[in-house]
Amino acid sequence: MAASSSLFSSSTHTEMFAPKISKCPKNFLCCHGKISYVKPNYFKAIYGPKSRFLSTNMSSKWKQTGQRDSLHCRVLDGIERAPSFSVGQKFQLDDIIEAQQFDRDILSAIFEVAQDMENIEKGSPGSQLLKGCLMATLFYEPSTRTRLSFESAMRRLGGDVLTTENAREFSSAAKGETLEDTIRTVEGYSDIIVVRHFESGAARRAAATADIPIINAGDGPGQHPTQALLDVYTIEKEIGKIDGIKVGLVGDLANGRTVRSLAYLLAKFKDVKIYFVSPDVVKMKDDIKDYLTSKGVEWEESANLVEVASECDVVYQTRIQKERFGERIDLYEKARGKYIVNQDILKVMPRHAVIMHPLPRLDEITVDVDADPRAAYFRQAKYGLYIRMALLKLLLVGW
């Protein structure tokens, strides 16, 4: 597909792009231009002010503009030899805020970039793609797993990282600085900001303030769009397609933002069928059910995990979130033990199917399942790395 940018490892590319380099303006790219207010979001200068979410009809747009192969490249002179690759068209999104930003085309295109990321070899030009770029992880609540994934992604592309897991302390309670003021300061120090916040909508507020790209790494009960993307990417990688698949969402469907976002994204594909399997206290809420219905997505609720597992391509298990039960430990314990993925489930699952889980996992998947090749959850975490590499690449240097 036109959206792909398999720029790496092929020697023909080097030749192909070599002539362009001399024609291109120096320091064109955000991360290799001057350290200034304007450059990190240089696209704005070219494409006008942040035009958010204009993701539709990407491929045709490329045809119209014809810019893809001619416009952008990078010249790095000086001390280190730079990767010789073309940088294509601006990424359609200025920021990553919510799963709804992504339509089917852009998802496919991002997945192709993620696939490129898997193929980057260390020491290759691709591994230096974001050299000189600085990512700030501004975490208002700790989430070591997510933070390490983003930081690994940045470093695997040659970029650098400013870390804070205690961002609360420099903006809130005690001193009372607003998120907006903090963003304005931190954007002076970095080229892209990954925000984790305890309040829904915080990422959107950050994006509205910042001149540099913002990635939402989870904002309270709101969104966690990179998780949603990696989930869909995992399905594509493991099953080979998304159209026509059957997915069982299991566990805490009421509180898990993961399954909610996933349901939302699955609705963009054809002939998907979704099963909801959850204890009564944590059932999927009506808004998602109504949404699926309105989009013509078939769904049903079931209390029989064995039956569902025998039919599905994907069993997506989730942790019952104890913290949501407050004092009602009895309810929690009851809900927690109800649907366990174990050898009995493996027995009925089709050979090509997979088990997914956003992690951390308690005992809702028994440890003896890990050895089965259909246990995809640790691979899923790894796919998250590639998705985040792809997003960082796209936001900072375009297609």
Add this chain to the structure above:
Amino acid sequence: MAASSSLFSSSTHTEMFAPKISKCPKNFLCCHGKISYVKPNYFKAIYGPKSRFLSTNMSSKWKQTGQRDSLHCRVLDGIERAPSFSVGQKFQLDDIIEAQQFDRDILSAIFEVAQDMENIEKGSPGSQLLKGCLMATLFYEPSTRTRLSFESAMRRLGGDVLTTENAREFSSAAKGETLEDTIRTVEGYSDIIVVRHFESGAARRAAATADIPIINAGDGPGQHPTQALLDVYTIEKEIGKIDGIKVGLVGDLANGRTVRSLAYLLAKFKDVKIYFVSPDVVKMKDDIKDYLTSKGVEWEESANLVEVASECDVVYQTRIQKERFGERIDLYEKARGKYIVNQDILKVMPRHAVIMHPLPRLDEITVDVDADPRAAYFRQAKYGLYIRMALLKLLLVGW
């Protein structure tokens, strides 16, 4: 001015310095020599033991020694091509401990380096100036803003960072290690240490112990010299001069070390006039007033912010520090609301004037002021980055 070192981006420099490289001893520079006790402060070997604060008459000293253009350069062989630039004379200061270290000449010289820093392009030799250098941020109390600014500065110059925001835990209470012992350990791991401490005088103690450069990033009620430098730099950048300006210091003048240090530095310039505008409970203390008088600096106290704002080139607003009021919330609330920079103030301010603030800001500057071009406080934060880049450069590789 002679103190400048505009080494970057001009192609003539490359030629100019090229011949020197072959003559220069290999691994001359701290950060590119062996990892050893001695090298990080190689200046000591050349200039004798740390001769602190010998900043006066810098320019003439250069003439006397005649070393500037001949002595230092770097040879980097091996895998990466190194920036080809000359490194000039040793920086006069071994450490950055307090604002009083800086006289007018050295301030100007540092500002020229800071200007060079603003012009460094990513991917250029300048952006790799501190490659191989390791800065430890040893923060005994958290200050994410200051830490990120230093870490960004180090990374923008190609250097690396060791971070700790919980330095208390490995030196104090529980285990009882002295600051001096900690410094002796950490200097074995790094090339320069940025210390933030809760005790006044801690930075000076650290500097007395260390063989590598120490930068004070705030020591309790003591000093925060890099903030003072960036404040003066901001004035020079925004107003174009410091001699002859009128500055209104507003807000918490009793507790703010920022305004105290700024007053101190302003006294080094000619015909400066300072207005103090503050609630009675947090008035500027007599020591600073007496100091200004002794230096012939005109100052006056005023209760009329509108009047002061209409006369000043700089309105330097500060936050009333709630934490200093203890139980007296009533006093705090009263003080806090008294002098607000808002549209009324903007109306009377000259067009060329600017509003500054060390941040974080609460409501002592209303948010609607941000859009006015005279609102300089976020630019001020950014200037801090350049000042810190300049200081890191000067301490680690000289002029």
Add this chain to the structure above:
Amino acid sequence: MAASSSLFSSSTHTEMFAPKISKCPKNFLCCHGKISYVKPNYFKAIYGPKSRFLSTNMSSKWKQTGQRDSLHCRVLDGIERAPSFSVGQKFQLDDIIEAQQFDRDILSAIFEVAQDMENIEKGSPGSQLLKGCLMATLFYEPSTRTRLSFESAMRRLGGDVLTTENAREFSSAAKGETLEDTIRTVEGYSDIIVVRHFESGAARRAAATADIPIINAGDGPGQHPTQALLDVYTIEKEIGKIDGIKVGLVGDLANGRTVRSLAYLLAKFKDVKIYFVSPDVVKMKDDIKDYLTSKGVEWEESANLVEVASECDVVYQTRIQKERFGERIDLYEKARGKYIVNQDILKVMPRHAVIMHPLPRLDEITVDVDADPRAAYFRQAKYGLYIRMALLKLLLVGW
């Protein structure tokens, strides 16, 4: 010795190894291959599954296999010129878990690599040895000193770091993830994991799970093998030999895992004599005494530090660990004051002898001792850097 790999700074090596490069498979090495599950522990593919602790008879094994000089090297093409050095035979250990893994031969071989590390010059190929490698520091309890030492080691070799000092929060209590699951996730993000844990045996569990190398940076009352190694290295560097030396172990011998591990390692050398000098409440336990006796190591207990110090090559002082005394502050205070290394001790110590201490130090060594050249404890901390550099190098790229 055959195990040495003094690859650095000698120009003859470049020539010697140059021809090999073209023959070697690309991306052979973990840190420069693809980012994938398999590569980081590529040795497994070659040598079969992790064969732990097969350290004995290393040299002869090399002769048998004859692989040392022919098998491994690295080819780095692409944007940056890579260090031209051969990478030799796989390191015998997959992980660093406990002091018992090391026999005398492997200790000597590691020390030679550590010596090479001391000689690495910044900007030299050696300083980029681990470029592209990512080390995760997964600390379930904070230990800033140890963490900074590892992170400095990694950066001094050109590698990058993912840091967490709050690993507890993403695996335990609240959410209940097992160490094993955490390891499986983090190994997807990094090439090597340094684990600090509060539970004895945790490092071994991590190593049993991970496909990438694990280094134990202390697991509760268990082991801290890199400390043990650096202690022995310090003795070799400072005294010039280990056979035939006399060592006084002083202070908290019951609780200090450091002195226990050191005793264990010293038993591997010839004609070593060990003195135990400690308050009655924290005497060396019988297991170590029995072990020493079984190995034919001479030892005795003494209550006379002056006498012991006058005979020893090494006085290894340790801190009385207050936290082990619970409520019995009186016992602690009594124990703490009993054996102090001060000027009186210095007076009787031989000129060639040294004082060591694992740090942090309270007042069990008086500050006025620091100036004496025999005070080796800060040098000891620095030797730890080289030992950790050596281990990272060996685990990631082999001999």
